[in-house]
Amino acid sequence: MRFKLKILFLCFAQICASQTVNINQLFIDGEKAYLESDFSLAKEIYTKITLDKPSNKDGWFNLGASKLKLGENENACEDFYQAYLLQDREAQKMIQENCPNFRNGLIMSLNDVEEKPKFLYGKKEYLLVVGNGLNPKYISLLNTRFKWSGIMSKYKGSISILFQINKLNKLDVKIFRISGNQKEAEIIKKEILSILDDLVVYVSAKSGGINVDLWDKWFLTFNFLMVPSR
Known part of the structure; x- marks a missing residue:
């Protein structure tokens, strides 16, 4: 899990310079909740981010990571898929590792x-x-x-x-x-x-x-x- 925490931190660092102060604070709060293993709170915070900034791939990725910790694998993979559509390549790997039959296997490699x-x-x-x-x-x-x-x-x-x-x-x-x-x-x-x-x-x-x-x-x-x- 240490590797995934590192990814979450990097995601936060990448958005700091480009998002509003409110979004920055939400990422800080989400990071804190995740690191303290309060995954329900992290899920709630990252949900707010994706509703406010649906084009933010880091918000979708971190929301998926939070749901994954709560055992909500299928829902998590739907969030990872949104991150993937926004060109997050790590999200594809997360889907394939955690939801091998994602969407009934109707997304495949060439x-x-x-x-x-x-x-x-x-x-x-x-x-x-x-x-x-x-x-x-x-x-x-x-x-x-x-x-x-x-x-x-x-x-x-x-x-x-x-x-x-x-x-x-x-x-x-x-x-x-x-x-x-x-x-x-x-x-x-x-x-x-x-x-x-x-x-x-x-x-x-x-x-x-x-x-x-x-x-x-x-x-x-x-x-x-x-x-x-x-």
Whole structure:
């Protein structure tokens, strides 16, 4: 348990500079309650944090850790999953260790599924992932669509995205960074999401003939640079 306490302390340290005074105090109180083994109080405090700041992954992680100590494993793993969705990789490990049949086993690793995620383009079906990366065919289609876009063809900057195909055959996308003219950022974001959604037909991974979600996500960075005139 010493290792987990260390994680909780680091989580607190990371948020001190960025959260409000009230949230800071709640983290201090939650840390104190947890260290004193008052896990019910810690649960109550971290619940307040997640209600006030649902985008705070540390709040979700610590709430899950508190519930785990109370023997509420399934509920704890739901909280860890919220932290995972906010890009906390440690949360995935906690779910796999404490809830091996989480959500009836409908979230799996890419290497464990019977059918890997695919996409349909034209009348052909392609694997989304080839080897350790995305299918070059998919990347080529995406680059071509960017060139066709009146909005993206004028954009000068870089974009970083993280995405995966969920069990509903839909794309889950998180845009991490849009550089360049920030006044245009929201327009660029909407255009990217539209392009990704309409590019191909997505087909989720399957196991036992049932669609499943994946732990795996894929990261892409695109650079749209201005070419100097001659």
